[in-house]
Amino acid sequence: MENVFCSSHPLVRHKLTKLRDIATEPKRFRELIREIAMLLAYEATADLALDRTEVQTPLGRAAGALLREKIGLVPILRAGLGMVDGIWEMMPGAEVWHIGLYRDEHTLRPVQYYNKLPVDPTVQVCLILDPMLATGGSAIAAADILKRWGAQRIKFVGIIAAPEGLRAMRSVHPDVPIHIAAIDSHLSENGFIVPGLGDAGDRQFGTG
Numbered sequence: 710m711e712n713v714f715c716s717s718h719p720l721v722r723h724k725l726t727k728l729r730d731i732a733t734e735p736k737r738f739r740e741l742i743r744e745i746a747m748l749l750a751y752e753a754t755a756d757l758a759l760d761r762t763e764v765q766t767p768l769g770r771a772a773g774a775l776l777r778e779k780i781g782l783v784p785i786l787r788a789g790l791g792m793v794d795g796i797w798e799m800m801p802g803a804e805v806w807h808i809g810l811y812r813d814e815h816t817l818r819p820v821q822y823y824n825k826l827p828v829d830p831t832v833q834v835c836l837i838l839d840p841m842l843a844t845g846g847s848a849i850a851a852a853d854i855l856k857r858w859g860a861q862r863i864k865f866v867g868i869i870a871a872p873e874g875l876r877a878m879r880s881v882h883p884d885v886p887i888h889i890a891a892i893d894s895h896l897s898e899n900g901f902i903v904p905g906l907g908d909a910g911d912r913q914f915g916t917g
């Protein structure tokens with residue numbers, strides 16, 4: 710599928726297998742979310758723009774390059790929270806903007822409950838962070854919000870996607886690349902990804 714990047718990195722595949730395991734406790738689950746997020750963000754940021762520069766080393770001048778654009782990490786609450794810290798360590802200059810969305814359990818439509826974006830955009834590249842892309846409603850809503858805000862470039866970094874959600878996201882936001890660790894079989898009647906990993910929010914926060 711165009712603009713969908715599913716990682717085949719052995720570390721990602723190994724960690725994803727542990728993540729899915731029903732026996733994985735919340736502490737290890739959080740660590741795995743953080744580690745997989747870092748690996749996927751590394752792949753998702755491979756095309757960031759650079760400015761050439763030079764630095765003085767102890768022995769002379771060295772050619773170098775520095776990131777040109779300001780990056781915004783945009784976790785979708787709650788489950789996206791666990792993807793922030795690891796990525797932020799790799800790019801400490803990033804800004805973090807939270808968007809609160811929950812899925813209505815009957816309609817499966819996203820409901821917004823938190824958004825404190827300032828009036829004008831302050832970053833050039835936004836990484837939407839949410840481990841699960843199920844119907845795609847939450848990812849679509851987050852990209853809608855960021856586009857209305859004026860974000861120039863948006864990428865979605867998730868962990869597991871259902872084909873239904875990928876198709877929906879592709880049809881509404883074909884310009885937003887999707888970086889994930891797995892494309893699963895289908896959605897259940899209740900809108901859960903099968904086989905998936907259960908509820909990513911509950912498993913991180915021990916609330917299941």
Ligand code: PRP
Nearest residue numbers: 787788811812842843844845846847910
């Ligand atoms: C889950 C998940 C996504 C959303 C995916 O969140 O973290 O945000 O559902 O579903 P969609 O693609 O069909 O929109 P949930 O509503 O369970 O909230 P939580 O993260 O606060 O637990």
